[in-house]
Amino acid sequence: MPTGFFTHDLCQTYDQGRGNPETAARIEAIEDQMIASGLARCVVPLPSAQASMEDVLRAHDKGYVEELQRSSKSDAVKMISDDTEINKLSFEAAMKSAGAAIEAVRQVCSGTLRNAFACIRPPGHHAGRSFAHGFCLINSVACAALHALDAIGLKKVAILDIDVHRADGTEDIVKNDPRIRLFSLYQASAFPFDVPKATAPNIINSPLPEGTEGGDVLRIINEQWVPKLLDFKPELILVSAGFDAHRDEKQAMLKLTEFDYSYLTYEIMRVARAVCGGRVVSILEGGYNIRSLARSAVAHITTLARGVRE
Numbered sequence: 001m002p003t004g005f006f007t008h009d010l011c012q013t014y015d016q017g018r019g020n021p022e023t024a025a026r027i028e029a030i031e032d033q034m035i036a037s038g039l040a041r042c043v044v045p046l047p048s049a050q051a052s053m054e055d056v057l058r059a060h061d062k063g064y065v066e067e068l069q070r071s072s073k074s075d076a077v078k079m080i081s082d083d084t085e086i087n088k089l090s091f092e093a094a095m096k097s098a099g100a101a102i103e104a105v106r107q108v109c110s111g112t113l114r115n116a117f118a119c120i121r122p123p124g125h126h127a128g129r130s131f132a133h134g135f136c137l138i139n140s141v142a143c144a145a146l147h148a149l150d151a152i153g154l155k156k157v158a159i160l161d162i163d164v165h166r167a168d169g170t171e172d173i174v175k176n177d178p179r180i181r182l183f184s185l186y187q188a189s190a191f192p193f194d195v196p197k198a199t200a201p202n203i204i205n206s207p208l209p210e211g212t213e214g215g216d217v218l219r220i221i222n223e224q225w226v227p228k229l230l231d232f233k234p235e236l237i238l239v240s241a242g243f244d245a246h247r248d249e250k251q252a253m254l255k256l257t258e259f260d261y262s263y264l265t266y267e268i269m270r271v272a273r274a275v276c277g278g279r280v281v282s283i284l285e286g287g288y289n290i291r292s293l294a295r296s297a298v299a300h301i302t303t304l305a306r307g308v309r310e
């Protein structure tokens with residue numbers, strides 16, 4: 001079975017405002033690197049639609065979504081939080097990103113795809129039930145998880161967040177939902193800077209000191225996450241795939257390499273094969289050094305496409 005690749009047209013045009021590192025060039029660089037590496041011929045590009053309001057309202061409060069929609073209609077650019085701008089394309093781009101993640105989940109759960117990567121922007125994991133944060137408006141991974149549970153009928157889903165920044169938005173949405181386990185590794189001293197008000201029994205946070213290398217991250221995953229995942233037995237594994245823990249990333253100070261992203265992906269796939277028939281849907285979050293983002297994302301997607309050795 002193939003690996004699906006989902007993106008949308010606004011990834012190429014949506015602009016978060018001057019000086020914001022979350023740019024269209026991120027997606028272009030990933031797609032260029034996919035062509036250069038030959039990976040583009042090994043994955044299946046698939047269309048998706050904008051998320052439905054029903055899907056989004058499982059994760060977000062109605063008043064908040066209405067505020068996003070209203071703010072995005074106006075010609076004026078405004079700040080929707082202290083660090084996130086909203087403009088005419090913002091709402092549609094965020095809805096299309098969530099829609100791509102949801103369609104990827106649908107097709108992996110129906111068995112037409114082995115796994116999938118949603119190459120989307122804006123990212124989503126800092127968006128909470130009723131707040132925008134960190135360039136995120138709609139939380140795509142949370143919408144996808146709740147679609148899998150409430151619309152498809154799965155009983156248990158795991159979210160593995162490997163972005164260097166803590167998934168404060170995803171935590172806010174999924175906390176205390178016994179059907180979801182959120183595993184999150186992040187640089188403790190990086191954005192969003194606050195200490196997690198942890199927490200809830202379904203959230204497993206793995207804060208890391210500056211300078212942490214890939215070997216240490218892999219050890220944490222193998223020793224702390226894998227046993228819990230094998231015990232929880234999710235029917236689907238979602239990955240919040242930020243690539244800003246790379247050693248070349250200026251937004252943070254961890255030391256992962258492309259090789260570490262490949263290895264980490266392989267370990268996730270081995271667990272997925274053991275517990276859920278290999279169902280993995282990975283959703284792009286951060287990664288702002290264009291070159292290391294593109295190389296790391298391609299290492300990750302290549303590993304998804306190669307599959308696990310028998």
Ligand SMILES: [Zn+2]
Pocket residue numbers: 163164165242244285286287
């Ligand atoms: Zn990040």
